[in-house]
Amino acid sequence: MSRHLFSVLIVSFLFLVSAPYASAAKQKTLLVYGDSLSAAYGIDIKKGWVTLLQEKMKQTNPGWKVVNASISGETTAGGLSRISVTLEQHQPDLILLELGANDGLRGTSLRIMKKNLKKIIETVQEENIPLALFEMRIPPNYGSIYTQRFTQTFHDLGKTYSIPVVPFFLDGVAGSSDLNQPDGIHPLAKAQPILLENIWPEVRQMIK
Numbered sequence: 001m002s003r004h005l006f007s008v009l010i011v012s013f014l015f016l017v018s019a020p021y022a023s024a025a026k027q028k029t030l031l032v033y034g035d036s037l038s039a040a041y042g043i044d045i046k047k048g049w050v051t052l053l054q055e056k057m058k059q060t061n062p063g064w065k066v067v068n069a070s071i072s073g074e075t076t077a078g079g080l081s082r083i084s085v086t087l088e089q090h091q092p093d094l095i096l097l098e099l100g101a102n103d104g105l106r107g108t109s110l111r112i113m114k115k116n117l118k119k120i121i122e123t124v125q126e127e128n129i130p131l132a133l134f135e136m137r138i139p140p141n142y143g144s145i146y147t148q149r150f151t152q153t154f155h156d157l158g159k160t161y162s163i164p165v166v167p168f169f170l171d172g173v174a175g176s177s178d179l180n181q182p183d184g185i186h187p188l189a190k191a192q193p194i195l196l197e198n199i200w201p202e203v204r205q206m207i208k
Contacts, residue, residue: 028064030057030207031090033079034098034134036072037170037195041186049195053203057198061207067092075102076116083123094206095124095131096166096199104138104150105185114153121161132159132164132202137174164206169198 032038032050040048054066067090071078079099097120103113117133124131135154140147151168158165170187172194173179179191187195 003171012024015122018025026063028093028207029090030064030066030094030096030203031040031086031092032066032096032098033083033086034096035072035074036070037101038068038070038098040192041072042181042183043186043189043192047189047192049192049199051058052192052196053199056200061206063094064207070098072111074099075101075108076100076108076113076120077103080116080120080123083120087124087127087129092129095129096134096203097121097124097131098136098169100134100136100150100154101138102183104136104147107142107146110146110149110153113150114157117153117157118160119158121157121163126163129162130206132206134166134199135168137170166199166202169195171198181202 004017006101012161030053032053038046038048038050040050048068050066050068050070057064057066069086069090073183076099079097097117099120100113100117103116121131132155135151137151138147142150154165173187173191176191177184180187181193
């Protein structure tokens with residue numbers, strides 16, 4: 001074997017070996033940081049909207065992967081306590097922040113909820129990571145004033161930190177007995193594609 005041919009074979013081998021690693025290095029991470037609504041509570045995780053998002057991204061934006069760091073029962077306080085570790089672990093390029101519903105259902109002080117969300121957002125922005133905040137709503141039985149101020153909190157934060165606020169992603173699903181589990185809160189598997197369609201326009205815009 002000539003020296004030239006040997007060199008060509010070596011270069012070709014190194015290219016084939018390194019190509020998958022180069023491809024993986026270029027892949028970006030979208031992190032979903034939420035509660036049971038994003039953790040597919042009560043249904044097969046493979047049928048949750050986050051998994052459906054991952055499948056859609058593979059088809060439309062193969063340079064991205066989706067990581068689900070959502071925990072059922074999570075509050076803004078819990079989210080705040082683990083945000084730094086989560087950022088370090090996953091090194092995300094984009095974050096979808098879906099927290100606050102459990103605070104509302106527990107009647108948590110809106111001042112405290114807002115303070116926790118502010119700290120989460122500031123921690124993310126200190127790392128120069130773009131994020132979108134999900135608008136959340138709660139049932140009206142908590143009183144009109146509390147429920148209105150609750151939802152307004154997310155829009156106020158969006159303006160303060162100049163971040164997009166994803167419109168209520170349970171729109172068309174919340175309140176429907178046909179689309180929710182017996183608890184009336186958590187969507188069934190057949191409702192998950194609707195949730196994905198609700199958030200997709202904002203995600204598509206952010207990853208451009």
